[in-house]
Amino acid sequence: MQTPTLKPGKAGSSTGESPVVPQPRTSTASTKSDKTVAVVSHGMLIVWALLVVVPLLWTLVASFKTSSEIFASPFGLPTQWNFDAYVRAWNEAGIGSAFLNTVIVVVVSMTLTMTLGAMCAYVLARFAFPGSKAIYYLLLAGLTFPIFLAIVPLFSVMKNLGLLNTLVGLILTYVAFSLPFSVFFLFAFFKTLPSEVAEAASVDGAGEWRTFFQVMLPMAKPGLASVAIFNFLGLWNQYLLPTALSPAPEARVLSQAVQAFAGQMGYRTDFGALFAAVIITITPVLIVYILFQRQLQGSVAQGTSR
Amino acid sequence: MTAVPPVQTVPDGGLAAARRRRRKPTFDRISFFAVFLGLPLAVYLLFVIWPFIQAVYISLTAWNGFSNAMPFIGLENYVTLFQDENFLRAMLNSSILGLVLPLITIVLALSLASVVTLGGPSRGQVRGLHGSGFYRVVSFFPYVIPAIVVGIMWGMIFDPNAGLFNAFLNAVGVPIGQFPWLGDARTALGTSMFIITWGFVGFYMVLFIAAIKGIPAELFEAARVDGAGRMRILVQITIPLIRDNIQTAYVYMGIIALDAFVYMSALYLSPGGPENSTLVMSQELYYTAFGGTGKFGLATAMGVVLSLITLAFAGMVFGVNKITGGSAQDERL
Secondary structure (H helix, E strand, O other): OOOOOOOOOHHHOOOOOOEEEEEEOOOOOOOOOHHHHHHHHHHHHHHHHHHHHHHHHHHHHOOOHHHHHHHHOOOOOOOOOOOOOHHHHHHHHOOHHHHHHHHHHHOOOOHHHHHHHHHHHHHHHHHHOOOHHHHHHHHHHHOOOOOOHHHHHHHHHHHHHHOOOOHHHHHHHHHHHHHHHHHHHHHHHHHHHHHHHHHHHHHHOOOOHHHHHHHHHHHHHHHHHHHHHHHHHHHHHHOHHHHHHOHHHHOOOOHHHOOOOOOOOHOOOOHHHHHHHHHHHHHHHHHHHHHHEEEHHHHHHHHHOE | OOOOOHHOOOOOHHHHHHHHHHOOOOOOHHHHHHHHHHHHHHHHHHHHHHHHHHHHHHEEEEOOOOOOOOOEEEOOOHHHHHOOHHHHHHHHHHHHHHHHHHHHHHHHHHHHHHHHHHHHOOOOOOOOOHHHHHHHHHHHHHOOOOOOHHHHHHHHOOOOOOOOOHHHHOOOOOOOOOOOOOOOOOOOOHEEEEEHHHHHHHHHHHHHHHHHHOOOHHHHHHHHOOOOOHHHHHHHHHHHOOHHHHHHHHHHEEEEEEEEHHHHHHHHHOOOOOOOOOOOOHHHHHHHHOOOOOHHHHHHHHHHHHHHHHHHHHHHHHHHHHHHHHHHHOOOO
């Protein structure tokens, strides 16, 4: 399931370098055409990098401007650098309460998904039993079919359970919809763990529960970390599920609140605060990205070999 | 994802060990299985599989979502759909997205990935471009930004008056004035596609870089010794060897393009955009169900059509890959 070079534990390291480490004997002399290629290559990449960075920087600068400054000149700098727009976005636009809702929903559903996903993946990877193939296909179906097929019936399921507009309802759907991905990823991971350790634990008298929680789960930490990062990003960015299942203003998550705020812009014109709301939404993912980007890119690399 | 082997076909030490172990149904073992399989599956079946199954039936009813009555009307919803101008328009727009977006995203991602991995000097060993780590870190970032924020941010950049884009064009001498890129039926869909592409190119670039690095260096060396240039190496070695990755990427991106709900919601306050030029199926579905009229039966029928199109798209990609000769030779990847 993994290419030989990509061990899950240090997946990040395998993507960090050039395909071949240059050896000392390799001369660095390059031909004229090499220089052209290098210039063109760097040119392409620089244009692309600017295309990524400039819009983000522009948004950041605009979040410090007033609406009139924003309309006066898109290139101008703010006369005063202060966080007023952030305060307005946080308090008046409901970004603050949505932020807290999002943190609660994402942290709880991540914890549950990781636990349930690891349990399910472990059983599927380590035990042979009738019906495991059926479970595999059920999980595959969840990854294949569009959420939009399920959204209307899901709405009525939630309504019947009284879970519309509740954080609990949102957490349960988040868990359910992130389960297939988590199970597939961790399934592959548990397959790679040596079975001798589990056997040794069993010989020493550990039951199935203890073997899992005290022996196998700690060994699966690198895999769990990768899944956790992906789930964090996926759930933090989720928009459709909360919009359909939890539209009430007090139960809003961040993506909804930003969109609702943007929707009001036709009537009110606090563009500085809107830019600030955008920055507030991006900041947590930016931090997670910077902290874990090697691991994240390593996981993408792993994903390709499946 | 698509190639994860079915659970039972993978022989493994763990299975053998399980077989060797005493299988006495102790409390420990029974409770273990009940909780470890039962709990996740219960949540999954209730909130994912059960709605999927229900959807097929609901699409055959005139259910309005609020009453308990679900009058069975057979295929009438489907007949209605294919006579509905808006839905047909949405289907057309979604199909355009499904055909164009994966193509441009993957061509761009592959170009950038090849530049990063094969752009180095042609003497000595084949190696990547200097400083590629920086480009990878920057490129990947748009992928982690919430889609709704990507939409809102670019919506402001393309703002006719205050946006960065027109200001930039006017500043460099393109007399674009205050052209409404997202407000004009001729440019809205194209501009939307650019924005969605922006969010995903970096992700696929990283994916392709990893795949290219998985190719044994000797293959490149050998080709180079035989006198192959960079372009030839790319077309005749790199692409054939990573075609399964390209296939997977194509399917993923197609699924995203056929959805496009979040981007379109963020970019257009009134669903459909100028003259419905950016109306997509997911939006039609959403507003049919939750837009006040509560036509749950009809909306679910749209969901079924969307699913069938998604499956047909995936089938098409696999089919084309097979016909053009992908498979056997690159099992290693």
